[in-house]
Amino acid sequence: QLQLQESGPGLVKPSETLSLTCTVSGGSVSSGSYYWGWIRQPPGTGQEWIGTIYYSGSTYYNPSLKSRVAISVDTSKNQFSLKLTSVTAADTAVYYCARHLAGAPRSFDYWGQGTLVTVSS
Amino acid sequence: ETVLTQSPATLSLSPGERATLSCRASQSFSNHLAWYQQKPGQPPRLLIYDVSNRATGVPARFSGSGSGTDFTLTISSLEPEDFAVYYCQQRSNWPLTFGGGTKVEIK
Numbered sequence: 229q230l231q232l233q234e235s236g237p238g239l240v241k242p243s244e245t246l247s248l249t250c251t252v253s254g255g256s257v258s259s260g261s262y263y264w265g266w267i268r269q270p271p272g273t274g275q276e277w278i279g280t281i282y283y284s285g286s287t288y289y290n291p292s293l294k295s296r297v298a299i300s301v302d303t304s305k306n307q308f309s310l311k312l313t314s315v316t317a318a319d320t321a322v323y324y325c326a327r328h329l330a331g332a333p334r335s336f337d338y339w340g341q342g343t344l345v346t347v348s349s
Numbered sequence: 350e351t352v353l354t355q356s357p358a359t360l361s362l363s364p365g366e367r368a369t370l371s372c373r374a375s376q377s378f379s380n381h382l383a384w385y386q387q388k389p390g391q392p393p394r395l396l397i398y399d400v401s402n403r404a405t406g407v408p409a410r411f412s413g414s415g416s417g418t419d420f421t422l423t424i425s426s427l428e429p430e431d432f433a434v435y436y437c438q439q440r441s442n443w444p445l446t447f448g449g450g451t452k453v454e455i456k
Contacts, residue, residue, distance in 0.1 A: 274436060275393065277445040290444045291350075324392055334440040335383035337404060339392035 230255040232325050232340035240319075240347050246312040250325030250340060251305075258283045258303045263333040266299060266310045268321040269342070276321075280333045281308055288333060315347045351376045353437050353448035361456040368424040370435055370451045377417045378441030384413055384422045385436045387450075393436060397422065427453070 236248035250264070257264060266278040279289040281299045289297050293312070301308040312319060322344050326336035352375040362368055372382070382400045385393035395404040397413035400420065410425040424431055432455050437448040 274449050275438075275447040277447070280445075288443065292444075326392075329395075329398055333445070334381045335395055335398040335438060336393070337395045337398075339394075342392055 230327065230338045232327065232338060234323060234325050234340045234343040236343065236345070238344060238346060240315055240345060241349050242316055242347055243314055246310070246315050246319060246345055246347075248310045248323055248325075248343065248345070249307050250309070251307050252327075253306070255327075256303075257301055257306050257308055261330045263328040264301070264308050265326050265328060265333070265336060267324045267326060267336070267339075268319075269324070270318075270321040275324075278310065278312075278323075280328065282333075317347050319345070320347045321345060350444060351378070351439055351442045351446050353439060353446055355435075355437060355448035355451045357451060358449075359452045359454060361454050362427055363456045364427050364429055366427050368422075368427055368431070368453055370422040370424075370453075372415075372420040372422070372437035372448050374418045374420070374439060376442060378439060379416055381439055381441040382413070382415070382420050383438045383440075384411075385438065386431075386433045387436065388433045396435075424453075 231253045233251045240246045265280040269275045279299045296313045298311045322342040324342045325340045327338040354373045356371045384397040387393045401413045434450045434452045
């Protein structure tokens, strides 16, 4: 059974960089069949797609965040990571990592449990 | 960006009733529309992908339909565990976007 687990600091100061890692178990990020993504959900609202990566390193980013986002993959550790720079209170959210359905980066069939990141001094 | 507008915001129904949820897109597309169910404190669960395909393990009472700019999720007969928030999501056009959600609550 595929499992994804987000990890990283739960509190980040304004203007600093948010860094999260997603560890995949029960499957491989190196599988050529899947893309891997980050999604966030501010408290009490809906989801916002942040970006997606393929094992080769190809990335797709939401234009609204593109200037501040970097997603990378580490196949040796079976992980992929998110960095979001210059954070503000508006970046406070539950951050999820997820796997896209096989074949193309469209819907997400497996999700991590999510991790709450609060931006505050 | 393709904006997805879900309606109604809240649907108050009783167990056994039929639920019809709408997702309207700002641009037309033919596929890559998904539906998710989310309960408090849990991640979204994929129900429907590519407009009408049920994900693995999803009961047959859930069905999806639509094309162009209008898409529908139907729950034929509500079970107690179906009361939750439902989101639509598209990736026919980049960037990938989600709707604002419909809460299905017990009447």
